[in-house]
Amino acid sequence: MNINKLLTHFSNYIPLNEEEITELSKRVIERNIKRKQFILQKNDVCNNYTFIVSGLFKMYTVDKNGVEHVLHFASENDWIYDINSFHNKKQSSLYIDAIEPSIIIQIDNSNLMYLFTHYQKFERTFRVLIENKFMELETRILQNISSKAEERYQFFLEQYPNICNRIPNVLIASYLGITPEFLSKIRNAISKK
Amino acid sequence: MNINKLLTHFSNYIPLNEEEITELSKRVIERNIKRKQFILQKNDVCNNYTFIVSGLFKMYTVDKNGVEHVLHFASENDWIYDINSFHNKKQSSLYIDAIEPSIIIQIDNSNLMYLFTHYQKFERTFRVLIENKFMELETRILQNISSKAEERYQFFLEQYPNICNRIPNVLIASYLGITPEFLSKIRNAISKK
DNA sequence: ATTTATTCTTAAACTAGTTTAAGAATAAAT
DNA sequence: ATTTATTCTTAAACTAGTTTAAGAATAAAT
Numbered sequence: 001m002n003i004n005k006l007l008t009h010f011s012n013y014i015p016l017n018e019e020e021i022t023e024l025s026k027r028v029i030e031r032n033i034k035r036k037q038f039i040l041q042k043n044d045v046c047n048n049y050t051f052i053v054s055g056l057f058k059m060y061t062v063d064k065n066g067v068e069h070v071l072h073f074a075s076e077n078d079w080i081y082d083i084n085s086f087h088n089k090k091q092s093s094l095y096i097d098a099i100e101p102s103i104i105i106q107i108d109n110s111n112l113m114y115l116f117t118h119y120q121k122f123e124r125t126f127r128v129l130i131e132n133k134f135m136e137l138e139t140r141i142l143q144n145i146s147s148k149a150e151e152r153y154q155f156f157l158e159q160y161p162n163i164c165n166r167i168p169n170v171l172i173a174s175y176l177g178i179t180p181e182f183l184s185k186i187r188n189a190i191s192k193k
Numbered sequence: 194m195n196i197n198k199l200l201t202h203f204s205n206y207i208p209l210n211e212e213e214i215t216e217l218s219k220r221v222i223e224r225n226i227k228r229k230q231f232i233l234q235k236n237d238v239c240n241n242y243t244f245i246v247s248g249l250f251k252m253y254t255v256d257k258n259g260v261e262h263v264l265h266f267a268s269e270n271d272w273i274y275d276i277n278s279f280h281n282k283k284q285s286s287l288y289i290d291a292i293e294p295s296i297i298i299q300i301d302n303s304n305l306m307y308l309f310t311h312y313q314k315f316e317r318t319f320r321v322l323i324e325n326k327f328m329e330l331e332t333r334i335l336q337n338i339s340s341k342a343e344e345r346y347q348f349f350l351e352q353y354p355n356i357c358n359r360i361p362n363v364l365i366a367s368y369l370g371i372t373p374e375f376l377s378k379i380r381n382a383i384s385k386k
Numbered sequence: 387a388t389t390t391a392t393t394c395t396t397a398a399a400c401t402a403g404t405t406t407a408a409g410a411a412t413a414a415a416t
Numbered sequence: 417a418t419t420t421a422t423t424c425t426t427a428a429a430c431t432a433g434t435t436t437a438a439g440a441a442t443a444a445a446t
Contacts, residue, residue, distance in 0.1 A: 035414095061335060069339040071331060084328045087321075120313045127320040128280075130327055135277045137330040138264060142254060144337045145370030146262040149403070168423060177338030182403050184425050228444095342433070361393060375433050377395050 002030055002053040006105050009051065009077055013125040020119055027111035033102045039080075040096040046085035048106040052076050055102020056166055059094050060174070070175040073099075075163050079129065099167065149178045150186050195223055195246045199298050202244065202270055206318040213312055220304035226295045232273075233289040239278035241299040245269050248295020249359055252287055253367070263368040266292075268356050272322065292360065342371045343379050 003025055010016050016024065033039060033055065040046050042062070050057075057080050060070045071094065074080035085092035086109060107115075115122040143152050153176060157164050164172065173183040196218055203209050209217065226232060226248065233239050235255070243250075250273050253263045264287065267273035278285035279302060300308075308315040336345050346369060350357050357365065366376040 061339070063339055067339075069335060071335055071338075083324060084331070087324060116317070120316065123313065123316055123320060124309070127316060127323065130320065130323050131276055131280060134323055134327045134330065137327065137334060138277070141330060141334060141337070142262060142264055144334070145264075145368070146254070146256055146260075170423065175338070178402095179404060180424075181405080181426085185403085188425080363393065371432095372434055373394075374396085374435080378433085381395080 002103055002105060003028065005053045005077070006051050010125060013128055014121050016121065020121060023115065023119065024107075024122075027115065028105050028107045030103065030105050033098045033104055035098055035101050038095060038097045039104070040082060040085075040092055040094060042093055042095055043091045044085075045089055046082040046092050046094075048108050049079055049081045049086065049112060050096075051105045051107075052078055052080065053103040053105060055104070056099040056163060057096055057102065058099055058167075058171060059096045061094055068171075068174055069177075070171055073160070073163055073167060073171075073175065075166075083130075099171070144177065149176060149182065150189070152176050153183065153186055154190075195296055195298060196221065198246045198270065199244050203318060206321055207314050209314065213314060216308065216312065217300075217315075220308065221298050221300045223296065223298050226291045226297055228291055228294050231288060231290045232297070233275060233278075233285055233287060235286055235288055236284045237278075238282055239275040239285050239287075241301050242272060242274045242279070242305060243289075244298045244300075245271055245273065246296040246298060248297070249292040249356060250289055250295065251292055251360075251364060252289045254287055261364075261367055262370075263364055266353070266356055266360060266364075266368065268359075276323075292364075337370065342369060342375065343382070345369050346376065346379055347383075 006024075006028070007016065007021060010024075028051075030053075039048075039050060039057070040059075052074055054076050056073065056075045058070050059072045059074070059080055059082065060068045062068055072080065080096055082092045082094045082096070084090070085094070089109070112122075112126075116126070117123075143155060147155070153172070156172065156176065169183055169187075170180045173180040176183070178186075199217075199221070200209065200214060203217075221244075223246075232241075232243060232250070233252075245267055247269050249266065249268045251263050252265045252267070252273055252275065253261045255261055265273065273289055275285045275287045275289070277283070278287070282302070305315075305319075309319070310316075336348060340348070346365070349365065349369065362376055362380075363373045366373040369376070371379075
């Protein structure tokens with residue numbers, strides 16, 4: 001059962017006892033997602049936290065010119081959700097879809113709130129989780145305001161070695177905030193060094 | 194007493210009862226900070242969450258060329274801290290200093306953890322706080338990867354109308370990830386519209 | 387009130403990154 | 417196995433943003 005992967009994930013923060021495992025297991029659902037299948041689309045309300053058992057997702061906006069801007073990638077043992085839409089129950093401006101065929105475990109808003117309220121451990125774990133995600137975003141912002149595209153690309157390769165070769169360069173460029181053509185130039189320049 | 198400003202801040206999330214107020218009050222300290230005074234310097238461990246009663250702070254790095262890069266501004270009723278240094282108790286790579294003379298209330302790591310463990314309400318409030326800060330950062334990242342400097346500047350002015358005219362343009366440029374000279378160009382272009 | 391430090395602006399020469407276009411290479415679908 | 421769609425690369429012309437320098441304007445300090 002894939003729930004074990006989620007339990008192991010939790011135990012990296014704080015191990016759960018039997019009651020907590022039972023409660024959690026009752027409140028999540030497992031789904032198989034095909035490549036290119038959406039788990040969130042613009043104007044929907046994001047009603048689930050999604051844990052990725054296996055596979056790879058991207059979360060992105062589409063601007064007025066139809067260009068995609070990738071806000072996050074997430075692969076196995078990571079979470080993906082539009083936090084703003086989820087907590088404020090408002091329409092999302094984001095899309096989430098699968099880059100690879102994936103297996104996910106989802107928990108919806110009311111079940112998550114139930115766990116937070118009845119078992120402080122869950123609230124703690126999710127506090128720490130979001131704190132860690134906040135740190136990652138701070139690092140990324142710092143990169144964006146202080147480094148050139150080439151450095152940001154090199155840093156991306158170092159930081160996400162296990163996903164960078166599963167993601168097409170078009171999407172890496174989008175994530176870095178540059179055009180795919182310029183990323184091509186950068187890659188060419190690096191290979192000549 | 195300035196603790197009231199902090200209590201009001203909490204009650205915007207979840208109101209505290211008398212016991213919680215007493216516990217909180219025992220565990221915080223109030224400080225006056227002069228202009229340009231540091232509350233965190235590189236290589237120190239950030240041991241406090243800092244609530245700003247009045248005044249204005251910036252958190253930033255200094256790169257190898259001596260250039261400052263502003264990660265965050267924070268003014269009255271907001272928090273500032275290096276979350277990475279605080280939770281992992283490791284040396285910070287950031288500086289925090291006062292742009293204006295300020296009054297702050299600080300709570301240190303062990304006291305905050307005490308409150309989290311004994312009163313779930315504090316853990317909840319700080320979870321929601323960091324979630325909100327995460328949303329802000331997501332918006333900022335999206336801006337950085339998808340918009341030109343002029344749009345990012347306009348957005349900054351709209352989003353932070355009460356601090357943008359208290360901050361020198363050098364620092365706004367740094368926050369936006371552009372040079373002050375280019376910000377000058379942008380301001381000139383906008384004023385001609 | 388005066389000096390000193392900081393901030394802001396302008397301009398010219400430059401470089402990082404974009405746009406447009408088109409072909410080559412690779413991966414996905416049947 | 418072949419077709420179709422997607423991804424990647426190259427190059428030329430362009431534009432957004434940087435660098436260097438220097439003077440003007442404003443704010444801070446005494």
